[in-house]
Amino acid sequence: MPVFDQGYQHWSGTLSGHAWRWLAITRHGIRVALGNRWLKLALFVAWLPAIALAAVVCFWGLLEQQSALIQSLLPMLGFLDREMLLDPRAYRMEVWTLSYGYFMLTELRLAMVLILLVGPNLISQDLRYNALPLYLSRPLRRIDYFLGKWGVIVSFVGAVTVLPAIAAYVLGILFSLDVAIIKQTFPLLLASVCYGLIIAGSAGTLILALSALSRSSRYVAMFWLAVWIGSGVVSGVLLGIEHEARRHASRRLERGGSGGVTAPDVESTRADWRPLVSYTANLARVGEEMLGTPEAWDKLAKLRPGAERDMTRPRTSSAPTPWTWSAGVLAALFGLSVWILHRSVKSLDRLK
Amino acid sequence: MLFQFSNITKTYGDVTALDHLNLDVPEGAIGLLGPNGSGKTTMIRTLLGLVSVNEGSGRVLGKDFRRQQLEIRRDVGFAPEDECLFPHTVGVEFVAYAGELTGMRRTDALQRAHETLDYVGLGEARYRKVESYSTGMKQRLKLASAVVHDPKLLILDEPTNGMDPAGRQQILELARDLTMNKGMSLLFSSHLLPDVEAVCSYVIVLAGGKLLAQGEIAELKQVHRHAFEVRVKGDLALFAARLERAGCAVSEWGEILKVVLPAEASPQLIWAAAADAGEQIRHLRPQRSTLEEVFLSSLEQA
Numbered sequence: 001m002p003v004f005d006q007g008y009q010h011w012s013g014t015l016s017g018h019a020w021r022w023l024a025i026t027r028h029g030i031r032v033a034l035g036n037r038w039l040k041l042a043l044f045v046a047w048l049p050a051i052a053l054a055a056v057v058c059f060w061g062l063l064e065q066q067s068a069l070i071q072s073l074l075p076m077l078g079f080l081d082r083e084m085l086l087d088p089r090a091y092r093m094e095v096w097t098l099s100y101g102y103f104m105l106t107e108l109r110l111a112m113v114l115i116l117l118v119g120p121n122l123i124s125q126d127l128r129y130n131a132l133p134l135y136l137s138r139p140l141r142r143i144d145y146f147l148g149k150w151g152v153i154v155s156f157v158g159a160v161t162v163l164p165a166i167a168a169y170v171l172g173i174l175f176s177l178d179v180a181i182i183k184q185t186f187p188l189l190l191a192s193v194c195y196g197l198i199i200a201g202s203a204g205t206l207i208l209a210l211s212a213l214s215r216s217s218r219y220v221a222m223f224w225l226a227v228w229i230g231s232g233v234v235s236g237v238l239l240g241i242e243h244e245a246r247r248h249a250s251r252r253l254e255r256g257g258s259g260g261v262t263a264p265d266v267e268s269t270r271a272d273w274r275p276l277v278s279y280t281a282n283l284a285r286v287g288e289e290m291l292g293t294p295e296a297w298d299k300l301a302k303l304r305p306g307a308e309r310d311m312t313r314p315r316t317s318s319a320p321t322p323w324t325w326s327a328g329v330l331a332a333l334f335g336l337s338v339w340i341l342h343r344s345v346k347s348l349d350r351l352k
Numbered sequence: 353m354l355f356q357f358s359n360i361t362k363t364y365g366d367v368t369a370l371d372h373l374n375l376d377v378p379e380g381a382i383g384l385l386g387p388n389g390s391g392k393t394t395m396i397r398t399l400l401g402l403v404s405v406n407e408g409s410g411r412v413l414g415k416d417f418r419r420q421q422l423e424i425r426r427d428v429g430f431a432p433e434d435e436c437l438f439p440h441t442v443g444v445e446f447v448a449y450a451g452e453l454t455g456m457r458r459t460d461a462l463q464r465a466h467e468t469l470d471y472v473g474l475g476e477a478r479y480r481k482v483e484s485y486s487t488g489m490k491q492r493l494k495l496a497s498a499v500v501h502d503p504k505l506l507i508l509d510e511p512t513n514g515m516d517p518a519g520r521q522q523i524l525e526l527a528r529d530l531t532m533n534k535g536m537s538l539l540f541s542s543h544l545l546p547d548v549e550a551v552c553s554y555v556i557v558l559a560g561g562k563l564l565a566q567g568e569i570a571e572l573k574q575v576h577r578h579a580f581e582v583r584v585k586g587d588l589a590l591f592a593a594r595l596e597r598a599g600c601a602v603s604e605w606g607e608i609l610k611v612v613l614p615a616e617a618s619p620q621l622i623w624a625a626a627a628d629a630g631e632q633i634r635h636l637r638p639q640r641s642t643l644e645e646v647f648l649s650s651l652e653q654a
Contacts, residue, residue: 008471008534011464011502015455018422024452032440121440129483130436134497137400137430138453139422349403350364 021140025148029122030155039117043160046110050164053103057172060095063088064176081303089178094296096172096185100192101293103168104161104199108283111157111199112228118156119207120220122149123345128215136348146208146341153204154197161196165189191290198290199283202330206279209337212344227279235278242274275321279333282326289323353411354379354505354537355399360408362394362561369394370405371561381531383548383569384541385647386558392541393433395558396507399539400425413504426454429498433509433541435490437482443469443493444478450497461500468496472526488519495526499536506530507539512547520547527551545643555643557650564650573640582609582622583635594625610639 033039062070063085077085084091126132135145169189173181210223275281288294357375361368369391386392397403399412401421410417412424438446444465451461469478472492477485485493491511498506508527512520528551531538542548548555549569557565565572584591592602592609598621601612613621619636626633641649 008499008530009467010534011460013456013460015426015501016457017455021453021455024449027458028438028449028452031445035440125439129439130434131438132436133432133434134436134438134450135453136402137425137432138450139425139455140453141422347402348397 018139018144022144022148022151025135025140025145026151026155029118029149029152033118033121033152033156036117039114039156042110042113042117043156046107046114046160047164049103049106049110050160050168053099053164054168054171056099057096057168058175060088060092061172061175061177064092064178081300083303084300091300092176092181093184093188094299096188097292097296098300100165100188101288101291101296103165104192104195104287104291105284107161107164107196108199108280108287110160111203112224112280114156114160115153115203115207116221116224116228119153119204119224120211120217122152123208123211124214124217124220127212127345132345133348142345142347145345149208150201150204153207154200157200157203158196161199162193165192165196188291191292195287195290198286198330202283202334205334205337205341209340209344212341232278232280235275235281238274238277239272242272272321273325276325276329281321282329285321285323285326286330294320353377353414354382354539355410355412357398357410358408360398360405360410362391362398362403362405368561370398373408373561373563375410375556375563375566377556377566378554379537380554381527381538381540381552383552383555384539384558385543385545385548385555387543387651389560390558391561392558393509394561396430396509396539396541399507400428400430426501427503428505428507429501429503430507431491431494431498431509431511433513435487436494437490439483441482442479443474443482443485446482446493447497447500451500454501456501464500464502465496468500469493471499472496473522486519488515488522491515491519491523492526495523499530503536505537505539507541509541510543511540512542512544524550545647549643555646557647559651564653565646569643572646573643574646576639576641578613578615578617579639580611580613580619580622581605581635581637581639582611582633583607584609584626585632585634586629591626591629591631594629595622598625608635 059070059073074085084095088095126135132145136142166189169185169192172185206227207220207224210227211217211220213223214220275285354377355375356377357373360370360373362370371391373391373395384392384395394403398405398410399417401412401417401424405418413427415424415427417424438449441449444462447465447468448458448461451464452458456464466475466478469475472495474489474492474496477489482490482493495508495511498508506527508523511523511527515523524547527538527540530536531551538551540548540551553569555566555569555572556563582591588604588607588609592604595602595609595611599614599617600621603610611622613619622636623633625631
């Protein structure tokens with residue numbers, strides 16, 4: 001075929017400014033990622049908890065109105081306290097908070113899967129195919145490149161955390177038919193959105209840093225699994241060892257017959273550092289604090305008699321890790337990720 | 353002026369890539385010549401504002417390359433030397449993405465991508481994954497993505513490296529068409545002198561980060577006063593022997609004799625030899641330096 005089938009034509013269109021140039025990279029990244037059918041499946045699965053969340057808040061709205069639509073379902077709500085059923089409006093905030101808490105906790109796990117499918121390719125493939133000169137020789141800065149790649153992760157994670165949270169909120173309000181609900185629950189929506197963005201931002205930066213460490217996406221996927229599952233397993237093992245040690249110490253003291261406050265008791269009231277080893281546990285701990293789930297559990301626990309109370313509050317039964325520690329770990333990981341990106345994705349101002 | 357460099361120095365640690373470089377380059381097709389490590393790539397990166405220079409100033413297309421890098425890169429199309437690809441894309445997506453990165457709207461970029469792929473002869477392969485392209489196709493793809501936004505200046509860094517003769521010819525034809533017929537300025541970096549000569553009218557010669565020569569190729573290829581190209585109707589070998597007997601140094605280049613006259617002699621000597629031998633001279637002109645000779649003599653002087 002001859003080269004000059006059609007001659008070169010000049011183009012007289014206008015070029016956009018630089019401010020949103022990173023968006024082109026994000027759009028392209030999303031298009032490429034959506035070519036993966038496993039990702040589409042994961043997105044579908046990740047939206048299922050959103051349906052459950054919307055169903056709960058809508059159901060509670062109908063319950064508040066004593067709607068005839070749900071009267072037939074009331075016998076199935078035996079697991080709820082009688083007081084809650086008699087005055088559902090008084091427990092609205094707690095029900096919403098715990099629903100959002102469980103939703104976010106579930107989405108946190110599913111977001112890790114999404115990131116496993118999307119993230120490893122983002123920078124490692126560009127390094128492998130030497131695409132950086134193509135990016136940086138265009139009117140782009142390195143920060144635009146990072147923002148564009150980061151935007152891909154934030155879009156996908158946001159699509160399964162922030163968007164469903166907002167959608168469920170709107171549906172919940174529509175079903176409650178009470179304007180006062182907005183004033184009461186808006187901080188929860190704000191906290192959910194912020195928490196979704198924190199998950200997306202933290203995990204997005206981390207996977208970009210891991211992706212910049214290798215030209216092989218498989219290795220990056222393994223790094224991610226190590227951060228996500230590996231750190232959780234290590235944390236679990238450390239907690240198990242510590243728990244066993246405390247049990248043994250407790251038995252020894254019982255045999256020794258010492259009364260009053262024991263050393264292990266004192267230990268158990270101290271904050272434990274071991275959960276900090278798990279990346280997802282840190283994200284979950286920050287989420288708990290932002291959404292206010294411990295307080296919601298506390299209020300619901302008061303409805304139960306003493307023996308059942310502790311079972312009602314599984315998460316607050318032992319001394320928790322201070323959320324500030326978890327936030328500190330996440331902040332340190334963020335800083336480390338930014339440093340890795342800065343070191344690994346260099347500008348072209350260097351010798352070949 | 354296409355670009356100006358004023359006393360530009362760029363070092364990487366102990367290595368001086370550009371050494372007090374001064375340049376004033378007019379618009380047109382510019383060849384950038386130099387051996388490996390001569391500073392060609394650093395000079396291109398300086399033009400694009402991708403490196404921060406240690407010293408000096410300069411302008412590209414009237415813009416300061418130390419302050420207006422993004423504006424310069426918007427007006428320039430660049431096809432890098434190395435094999436580089438946006439992974440997991442088909443040809444048309446690759447070129448459209450390059451356009452979007454430059455600031456084109458998605459619809460404009462896609463339309464333009466189809467046009468430029470047709471232009472470079474990749475229309476048939478536009479929906480193939482770029483990873484499956486041959487070397488020549490990848491070079492043409494890079495060219496298409498460099499011109500997708502219709503730049504004022506096109507920079508091709510070693511565009512014919514590793515290509516077969518047919519592919520090389522296609523790239524040269526495209527470069528020549530863009531610069532001669534479409535009014536696009538071109539900076540053509542290569543160490544292949546015939547390629548530069550085939551496309552460019554102006555040349556810059558670099559070595560060790562220093563400027564060795566620059567100017568119109570036609571002017572650099574100087575006329576030799578005592579060397580001539582001669583073609584005769586009859587036996588070339590016999591005529592060559594006659595010239596040698598007259599004191600000339602003669603070498604045969606196909607149908608042509610390259611004749612160097614003795615000092616103090618004039619071309620009349622060749623006419624006289626032909627008259628004595630009863631030979632018809634069909635071609636007689638002063639010999640010019642080739643670009644290769646210009647290049648080599650520049651290197652020797654350096």
